[in-house]
Amino acid sequence: MEQDARPSAVRQRGPSMADVAREAGVSGQTVSRVVNGRLNVDQATRQRVLDAMRTVGYRPNSAARALRYGQFRSIGVIMGVVSTFGNSRTLDAITSAAVAKGYSITLMPVTRPTPGEVMGAFSRLDEQAVDGVVILIEEHELDQSEVEVPDGLPVVVISNPRSGYPMVDTDQAQGAELATTHLLELGHRTVWHLSGPPHSYAAERREQSWRATLRRHDRQAPPVVVGDWSAESGYVQGMKLCADAAVTAVFAANDQMALGLLRALHELARLVPAEVSVVGFDDMAEAAHFWPPLTTVRQSFAEVGRRAVDALLAEIESGERHVVSVKLPTTLVHRSSTAPPP
Amino acid sequence: MEQDARPSAVRQRGPSMADVAREAGVSGQTVSRVVNGRLNVDQATRQRVLDAMRTVGYRPNSAARALRYGQFRSIGVIMGVVSTFGNSRTLDAITSAAVAKGYSITLMPVTRPTPGEVMGAFSRLDEQAVDGVVILIEEHELDQSEVEVPDGLPVVVISNPRSGYPMVDTDQAQGAELATTHLLELGHRTVWHLSGPPHSYAAERREQSWRATLRRHDRQAPPVVVGDWSAESGYVQGMKLCADAAVTAVFAANDQMALGLLRALHELARLVPAEVSVVGFDDMAEAAHFWPPLTTVRQSFAEVGRRAVDALLAEIESGERHVVSVKLPTTLVHRSSTAPPP
């Protein structure tokens, strides 16, 4: 709890309502009324106040407002890296949805490299500074981190199975089933899987569903090949995996790993889709331009973000928590990386 | 200025210092001292207060703090979409840098679709709610939008040439020169250019530099082919451009367009790099796994973000604006998409 003193820099405060009031020759309350668009202000007075606001360069102080109202009109997003394909997409949707409802977004990054130490803006959670929180990190990560959400703070979780909070997520299982079934229906004997990292729930659920789907079709599940979402890992693992001529169909847990896999296949001179079929997951915009264009499972990060905000704002504004999970269906986008086995 | 009334939902306020004080049997001021880690508090008292904080579940109210201090410990990031490769990378860096200094990030998205209407969180700029702002949008966009930065608010601009604010950016010209020169040195007679969208300054500067470099080498600049940063546009334009057998070297203004271009070349059965060489810009992680792996210009979004925050915080904490431009050099990453002409 020991902290440094605040930086001594003295931001000169801007003009306040009192200044506007003085300038316009009215009371502060009248200025407040004008600022808030109340109707019971004389037209002439309103104009005078408006002019005064302009001349003194008035901007409302949102801290004072927040203090008064007990609300911040801001929602926090706890996340690891922004620059992940899915995360950035989701964040975009969250942001637009929130802004449309008059809330702003405060980023609350969780950085592993600060073990034990609760620093800076991250600790905003320990303060009252947001009206609610969207958690956008894989739970396993969450478990390790020392993030603790205060009681009574509305929370919506994305892609996090337990924890007693409302959750919004892509239906990972349905998506993985789509991919696996597609490959089986093309006639492949079985389907190999290039999975995401072990700490990821999404990865876990995609893998489970892949396995379950194979079982349902009475197929043997080959050993899983584990990646970390990156194209690099897809390449490295792909080089190992596809050296085996028995491999004719691979379901990669995301498009980026699929890209690395495609590269490996090119280097190994294994034709796609003639010899090996590949399906990805996400349908990032680039997937249509991989070589060959990638057949993949499309999920709507935008929809996930939007729904999460809807749920969160409902909770914030009603005060009631409804712990429901929303699962959003995926679709298979069929392009040129899949074909019947040779 | 007419606004709706605030939502009526009454978030029950959390416990305040007064509650802690009562619980611990001390004055509010003592609680404040403990919370802020002042040293002149008796060890026993401190402990009593700490316990009291725990029992009542105290969290400091950052609105009250901000009101008191006249600072928000938050910096705003005005940006269009987050989910752009460069933007998300930069945002990541900005976020970490800010958080490391104890500031949090407030996203202030600029959405074109709200013509004239200043809505929700976006209008945070009209309020005092941040201590400074990083502008992360292409200026042409900025011009059109009705964003007006209040006087006296510290601002740092990324990738925006004029405007009298400090600016941090990748050295676009140097990067484009690197790409162009590389192709010329391989022996290509000239270099085609697949540019970014016209409203983008980065695109503009890359194009200018490409043109200047050709001129410096006494080469004719072929007509520019205009894309919009997307892989799709790279593909569509690439199909047109590369139908021309004279084209042996293309500098794409970013990696994603280069990807689309590569796809077009595959479809046209033009070998890369044997028949056509391609250079990209950005060096996104995936570029190493394109087929063939892409030679490209690496820029450090992370460094840009970091520097921007440094500059902004310097201004916030000193109160003095130093209008200096920082230009960060790029490097050429040589992979397999370039070779001497056939």
Place this chain on the structure above:
DNA sequence: CAGGTCAATGTTTACGCTAACATTTCGCCG
């Protein structure tokens, strides 16, 4: 042991805003 020092703690006040209540002003009716 008077006088002084200093650490620990308490009291007051102001930060900017707006709900609630109080007052003024004006038009209109009987």
Place this chain on the structure above:
DNA sequence: CGGCGAAATGTTAGCGTAAACATTGACCTG
């Protein structure tokens, strides 16, 4: 033209916090 209601405007108070100043009391010094 007195009086009444409604509209316009003003006054008060308090949201949670911490700086500035005030008070208390323990301890030291000569």
